[in-house]
Amino acid sequence: MEFGIFSHMHVPHDDTEHARFLRELEVSEAADAAGFKYDWAPEHHFLERYSHQPAPEVYLSWVAARTKRIHVGHAIVNITAPVNHPVRVAERIATMDHLSEGRVEFGTGRGSSSAEWSGFAIPSAAETKPMWQEAIEQIPRMWREEYYAYEGKYFRVPRRWITPKPYSKPHPPLWVACSSPPTFTLAGELGLGALCFTTGTAAEVADHVRNYKDAIRRCTKPIGEYVNDHIAVTTNMLCLQDGDEARWLYSRARTGQFLEYLLPVARFGPPAAAAPEGGARADPRADAGRPGGAAPARRQPGRRSRGDRRGDQGV
Known part of the structure; x- marks a missing residue:
């Protein structure tokens, strides 16, 4: 078992964004010094107070520059094309992978609510599912192929050389946010790591883990170049000597x-x-x-x- 932190950027009414960013960075540095494995950061837009973390690639790059060992994890990047063009995602993740010397964890998702989807003119939650599927299938191709071209439903790319290629070989670990039983199964079938919260009872979380493990054992053609058989569960915690x-x-x-x-x-x-x-x-x-x-x-x-x-x- 490995431990990490979640740099969520929750901003209470009696706090400020600037103070909160500095505090999150302080915690990230302390977690690195204490030997924590991961620092995960979400991507959220238009959500008052809950999370003021719309640019995790900027935040995590700063964390990577100020730390030595901790892995900088996207939990998640919204890879739907209207929010983040998949080519730009591939470029940013690979760049961060070089600057951190292989400490990037690439978690993916499609947004948390209609406040986010509709803010980018996506008509419905249902539309985000095929958008995510298309992007997660194509990003590893962008890293793998010398020249890349694609004609899809949600984005198109003429024949281009996409740089840089990742520092990690063949690429950073791939993850997906999971919030329902079918998503845990899908993550396993695609060979992706599963990111989730401890919502529900311990027995319900155990069922999700079991479904994921059953599905990933059946995976023969992972989305990436390898199977990332890991599940990360986020919960509240306070750890002291006393x-x-x-x-x-x-x-x-x-x-x-x-x-x-x-x-x-x-x-x-x-x-x-x-x-x-x-x-x-x-x-x-x-x-x-x-x-x-x-x-x-x-x-x-x-x-x-x-x-x-x-x-x-x-x-």
């Missing part, structure tokens, strides 16, 4: 506010107003910490209570 301290701090984190920004994005509406002090909002600590739902009392960092277990590294 388990109780980690639980106490996490119970005060505004994860609920983050979700309030996520849920309305498809409706174009503003985030739900925060409940006033003393209002009806449930205490976020209700299910954190010790049995019975009580949040652990705060203690001095580094001090362990009698009931602590050795090796407890937080949540």
